[in-house]
Amino acid sequence: MAAKIRLKKVGRKGQPSYRIVVLDGLKPRDTKVVADLGYYDPKADPARVEIDNKAALKWLLDGAKPxxxxxxxxxxxxxxxxxxxxKRERIKARAEG
Structure with missing residues (x-):
């Protein structure tokens, strides 16, 4: 599976908000979600972003492309x-043997 980290649009007309999700990169935006990483509300003042950093880092290290x-x-x-x-630490560890 070619995993992608992307924004899934939710909310009402004129009041968009987004969930930050992991899904199969070959599928459309609003398909079944593999993992939910957080949300983004651009209409709030200031804009609110909440992300599960550990889960997002895990998916990035596993090869998901944002x-x-x-x-x-x-x-x-x-x-x-x-x-x-x-990523730099992994490369350094491989170079050392």
Whole structure:
């Protein structure tokens, strides 16, 4: 399965909110969710973002690819920096033997 981390639109007309989810990258946006990582409410003042950092990092390390919008939200939450550091450690460990 080519997992993707993306935003799933929920909410009423004119009041969008999004769930940050993991799903099969070959399926449409509103299909069955593999994992729910958090939510994003752009209409709140200030915009609210809540992400399960451990679960998001696990999915990234397992090979899930975030979309641009999801990547931006994960960066604001600090998940992408943690992923980059973990990835560098894995590469360093492989190089050492």
């Amino acid at each position: 979309t641009k919008a999801a990547r931006d939200l994960l960066s604001k939450a600090g998940v992408m920096a943690a992923w980059d550091a973990a």
